[in-house]
Amino acid sequence: MTDESTLIQPPQEVLDQANVQDWKALLERADADPVAFWEGEAAELEWSHPWDKVLDDSGAPFYKWFTGARTNIVSNAIDRHLTTARRNKLALIWVGEDTSKVRTFSYFSLNREVEQMANILLSMGVQKGDVVTIYLPRIPEIYFAMLAAAKIGAVHSVVFAGYSSEALNARIDDSESKVVITVDGSWINGSVFPMKKIVDDAVRFSPTVENVIVVRNTGSEVSMDPTRDHWYHELARLPIAQGHCETVQVDAEDPLFILYTSGSTGKPKAAVHVHGGYQVHLSSTMKNCLDIHEADRWWCTADPGWITGTSYVIYAPLIRGATAFMAEGSPVYPYPDVWWQLVEHYGINGMFTAPTAIRTLMRFGDAWVTKHDISTLRILVSAGEPLNPEAWRWFHDVVGQGRCSVIDNWWQTETGAMQVTSLPTMPKKPGSAGRPIPGQAVAVLDEQGNEVPAGSDGFLVLKNPWPSMLRTLFKEPQRYVETYWSKYPGVYLTGDSARIDEDGYVWIIGRTDDVIKVSGHRIGTAEVEAAVTSHPAVAECAAIGLPHEVKGNAIHVLVVLNTGYQGSNELAAEIRQHVSQTLSPIAKPDVIEFVDKLPKTRSGKIMRRVLRARALGQDEGDLSTLEND
């Protein structure tokens, strides 16, 4: 249920501290001249050479920002703090799944760690522009690895630590990485997930990988190929790892990272993000939209294998000189109050998580939260999927005790940073993602490209270019143009449906393409279908997303079996397990349903829309293109 008329006013505690007191004035100023607004935000950061132009749209949709400028995101995330008193403050507090394991790093010592990793990468011949694949869990070394690659002008490609060897292999080969950074294993609810073994399988036939750096984490036994694999702690002792490592100044438009994400075909696409505009957008949103101050302790629970983690776990808190907090474990292990215990113990001020986690914790009841003193919290943030009003209110009333600002924010891997949100001092509508950020404008269009009236559904588009926008799709510039800029001229197609109400608040409905958000993870139906079809019993299949109370969406797969096979519970379990192993546990279908045939168009395309409507008991809509029996 959405209640669009409810407006929740910001609590006094939030108003007292907010960087932006007059949100209307900020939006008016930024919207009047977005380019000037972004230029002002950029001026707060360090550049070794100034820009000639803030926005160059001459090659649109291949936009460029801060052309001619030289910088490096590491100069802003670390180096500039080293010459101030901030060098001795905590940059990172890390807590293991076993919460008695704690590691802390000041900005000074974080820099030492990054220099060490960067020296090692250089010694392996990594050069500016080379892609380094990082397959690490949430441990401090993921900071070192990402920042080290950036420091020397290399490009990082972080692959989510839950992906299987096949998915990892596809990403390593496509990016032509020479170096992979991984661990022996990661902790998942008390058990070891064998990440090194997955890397072994992924790189066995890789034509490009020369070196694998292995961080010791779980202490579990792994096989080491002496011609390729190196323990990180042994490399760190070598002379090549020692000493100062210069932060390479790069062009503002030089790539910082690629991040693979799911689209409407089986082949994942990689968004390309650059040093200059990306750091500006992170700095600006962290200050204006999330209201994080230098003195704050900031905990974003996302994994750096997804964009939320790359942007708001790794870079944003460091750029603002705050203290980042990272936890290795899940929200419910060993008990469903582990997060609140950590908030209480470490005095977290701002927390950013996903609706699935909020709904999961909500189901365990309020007592797990209220027995802890979590009164340091001021800012509560959610992204990745719609935060339904019930979960919104629980986050606000129980976790925030009515004293915190609950900030939903909408964005994508492609946008690099948030695009729609509600500033801390802005009145909130539970269930709405808020308004476009300062400098952005959005619209909801019909099929023909006309803006629909307020309150009507349609395709969400972004009207203004923005500094942290993806510059292209890695190796696929044509696909970049076709996917995002072809349906409507001059505006960015998000792939989401939404509506905008009378007050200008945006209500996200969901994806309009073949992408399913499961627990906030972005999964392509085509990837799931490819994994299911690789099981010998399966002739063909169709994957659809259906509403799920906790996960947002659940994956249902309708399967047509090869002749000679009979549908059974055992076979369904086997196929689910097969997907978990060949793609990822996060993509494991909730339901496998055996059917005799799938509805198709006359040209042979599976009509997922019809399958969804049937599953939900809804009107199947226009069936004129459906193939006859």
Ligand code: WTA
């Ligand atoms: C969805 C995650 C509703 C949306 C940052 C988008 C959201 C996709 C929200 C991108 C939100 C993200 N409310 N839906 N606040 N945030 N989404 O690339 O469908 O993993 O297109 O980036 O997540 O997922 P991605």
